Amino acid sequence: MTEGDVWIFDPATRVLVAGDLVTLPVPFLDTACPARWEAGLEPLSTTDFRLLVPGHGAPMTRPAFETYRTAFGRLLSCASSPLEKEACVEGWMKDAGSLLAGEDAGFVRSLADYYVGSVLRGDEKRLARLCGGS
Helix, strand or coil, X not given: CCCCCCCEEXXXXXXXXXXXXXXXXXXXXXXXXXXXXXXXXXXXXXXXCCEEEEEECCCECHHHHHHHHHHHHHHHHHHCCCCCHHHHHHHHHHHCHHHCCCCCHHHHHHHXXXXXXXHHCCCHHHHHHHCCCC
16 A cells, blocks of 8 residues: 555464554555555455454454455445445444444544545545555
8 A cells, every 4th residue: 555565474373464454443544545555455365364463453354354355445435436425434334343343433433534535535636646646
């Protein structure tokens, strides 16, 4: 998602340390290219891990990671659609719901609201710079 992102896989333990390619309670999109981030999740999905340690949030199993990956993709799709911002926020809450246990729902909603409204639908020039455009 950015030039400095790395992830590490230990085949002996099958633990994947994903760094900030996986963050909860929402994707922290401040300095990332959303499309490159989504593409960056693909190699993780093809790695034979049993446990993924995210950059932020609790460790997760493969099914939990797939939940995250699906929720992430749907969030980006919603944000690029004409749907209301609130629909995208509620979509994230529903799609990522099993990953958000113990989180303050109001806080998660406020973060998702910010990222959809101010980042994904915000400054198009800023997003273009982050994604390698002018």
